[in-house]
Amino acid sequence: MGGFSATIYRIAIASIGVGLAVMIISFLIMIGFQETVTNKIYNFSAHMIVTKYTSNDTFEEAPLSLNNDLYQNYASYDFIDHVQEYSHKAGLIKTENEVLGIIFKGVSTRFDTVRFEPSLVEGRFINFDDPSYSKEVLLSKEIANKLNLKLNEDVIVHFFQNPPRVRRLKIVGIYETNLSEYYDNKFIIGDIRLIQRLNNWADSVAGGMEIFVKDTRNMDEAEARVLRLMNYDMAVQKVSDKYIQVFDWLHLISRQVNIFLTIILLVVCVNMISIILILIMERTQMIGLLKAFGSTNRMVRRIFSYHGIGIIARGLLLGNVLGLGLCLIQYFFKIIPLNPKDYYMSFVPIGWNWEIVVFLNVLTLVVVALIILIPTLAISRVEPIKSIRFD
Template identity: 60%
Template structure:
């Protein structure tokens, strides 16, 4: 058996009571609290980022194809959406679903209120399943085999402002020359909490209504929304689709359209990384102090081992093994604290949020076991390396003075 490890185990058994035991508990507790806080922070951050991104993606897809134009008009330029990626999405890597869309500005008028809105027209290809998580009440539009559906889905914000409920009829006046209006029935109410982008202005209707209003044929739309299988490989899909498209079409990532939101989410990652650095710094300082106390407490033992011919490497290894033992116990405590709190929040959702400020009603948790493993590994390696610093004091200990030390 390794002599340093053997002595370290004997010391640990002898230090189960008294001052040394208290020091050990403080070390384990500080590492546990630090790692637990890091795990909770990272899993909440990932949950927050994924929740906001998924809300945007469920509403707009991952990639958008539109007609390329130099015109500064707010009106959409129609495109023939039956291109190859629409007809044969399976031919393209990482493409899961493709759907057409169009937009039309207008006014919703009730007996007492008027509100400017943008109708987003969608067709039978619309991915209702992805959107259903945003649907609060009612049901989605029921598309007809012929003609267009006189139905619309509105947001909760618009519903509250205009005092409209599911089943009510609204009149939408569309901006065009000559002006036109349609009476539509509200079949559902959605909420993404992204009010400045969707909820405050977007209602969802049948794309065939917009085609009729714009005098477009059934083959024309404002653009295509493309959903990918793997968000991290969006560029691969975009490159393959772009090479197969005509030159008058433009493809862009939805993350570029909502650049401010995605940059803000990336900024959160930087802040959590800074928090991890602070936590590791505090844990390392605590471990340095604790190991120094353990060395001071065992000064006579150090002197005795040196007098018997023990080298500095042997004696330093004893305290390194002690430190590693404390780190491992601290990691177990930290995992129990961090994962336990995350599990409770994931199951019971007891911590609530203001959805208008945070875009969600509860603190989200996203399980990323690779992050948990990386946090454990990082904490173990960093703190273990730091343990070498206080043990350097052992090299300056004089055997004679150490044996007389009291």
């Protein structure tokens, strides 16, 4: 095949290939965004939170007893992966030149450091070996930069209560989630036993429980099951409801990508219709000869359909090589940066989901293969005598 037909052939392959590549890249980036943001939120705040009902609208919670079956024997519940306690207490950090209000989040040895580790950018996690309470804390990178504090320096924390209490604590780690308005500009992390002593609580009391579930796809069912295990004065809240603005934003991204997918498929289909019509017009004499020798419209249409499917197959190959190749480059080398204050991450993320890749390939193949049947209907209108003399 040469000349004009070869050019049309290459345009058709490129059209399908670029369309599929854009769809693959868009979906893998979308999945990367969703996974990165949700993992950061869940790793910091778990999937669900259990607290006592209170009319107090501050970060500090009413005391909750940990002598309950969910906390003590969470492994016996098949849908729960982990349970850990926490407490919050408001305060401020004071340096020689700056004062900054913060929320002290107290955690214990139960805190899932494996999930939190990706957010730990410098230093280490708290050591709980002190029999009284650990005097070590983690600061966010944002707070450390605002107050010009460094790793292994001491920091003075003033806690709001009557009378006010002051503690000198040592910075042993710096974390960064890039979720500034929710975590980084507010929270420092320390030993929950410090809050228990400041509040005159027993060791078996905390501000609440954070629950990780095994299957996040059934969060509503898990919430209902946890609620049935709690006393009437307990409140169960999904973290996705607590930070609903972020999850609504992620849902909006998903909807936009689906609209984008529809537009790309529409463009590819229109291109393929045009290309098949051009090929039919260029092969009008051949169609007339085939009909003159006894070929039926169905047989001739099948020839062009098979030819179109061959074009689609080569386009899919090009699209996969191009789309997956660019995603691999971004995944390993992170060449496209982002503003973390706007996007909650410092580079464009790639989330690998081979089911989506296969689905996009099958969808493109099926839709475009069905669409190319439309222009082949023009073959039935070709008359052998006129087409043989067609120039």
